[in-house]
Amino acid sequence: MPTVSMAVNGKDVSGEVEGRTLLVEFIRKNLRLTGTHVGCDTSQCGACVVHVNGRSVKSCTMLAVEAEGATVTTLEGLVKDGKMHPMQEAFRDQHGLQCGFCTPGMVMSTIDLLRVNPDPSEAEIRDWLEGNICRCTGYHNIVKAVQQVASGDAA
Template sequence: MTALSLTVNGDQVSVEVEPRTLLVELLREHLGLTGTHVGCDTSQCGACVVHVDGRSIKSCTMLAVEAEGAQVTTIEGVGARGSLHPVQEAFHETHGLQCGYCTPGMIMSAIDLLKQNPDPNEHEIRDWLEGNICRCTGYHNIVKAVQHAGATMRASVQEVK
């Protein structure tokens, strides 16, 4: 067993894990954060995307011990307490989900995209989300959701100025 200390959704966590434990397993099985989904076990689908130190990663490709000292954010940690993140709200408002299985990974990827590019066009969104598979939709409403969230987030930045 290996002792591990990291911050998950703003909370300091100390846990012992087998060295081979994947980050997704730590989150789901050890910490009970089941919003991060396992869809393929081969890093093809993107259902397991979380943020590690502010960047989106597929948590099925990262060993938990590699997250030692890191700041990890899951879908459960993106909204303010009691309210949805603008990207979560946009997915709801524009019907950017159907079964919902891919949604947490899509949202986590979209948040990272909008942090790096606050006003992406359709091609940029589709290119960024290429590693996230949705088996239910044609991605049209997912793209609309990301565009809607970007507009909302840009407007809120303008209001602060």
């Protein structure tokens, strides 16, 4: 079996994987980082979004061996010195979650949105979130959370 090595949340990690092992499986099973969720297994829901080399990726569509040498950030890696990322705080402040299942992917995806477009309109936020499914919130408060971070306002 091939060995894959990468930096995950600032730590160098490696492990033996079958060539068909998905990145999401490596993160959850090998590394025991369960903040990244598996929702659909078909790349439709976005619950598995992580950052690979700074860009959002659905980790159910990427083989672990494709991440060889990459820098990967999961939801757990956003917390620095015990402090949540501003997007995580905004989701809490704006009640942008209910059951929480989609939240990790939503947070990771919207952080990437603000990297690409620091001041998105409501329509641009909703368009970006097209690949992330939430069955509980109706997206309104998720949009408000992104707008909070984009404006630099605290709730």
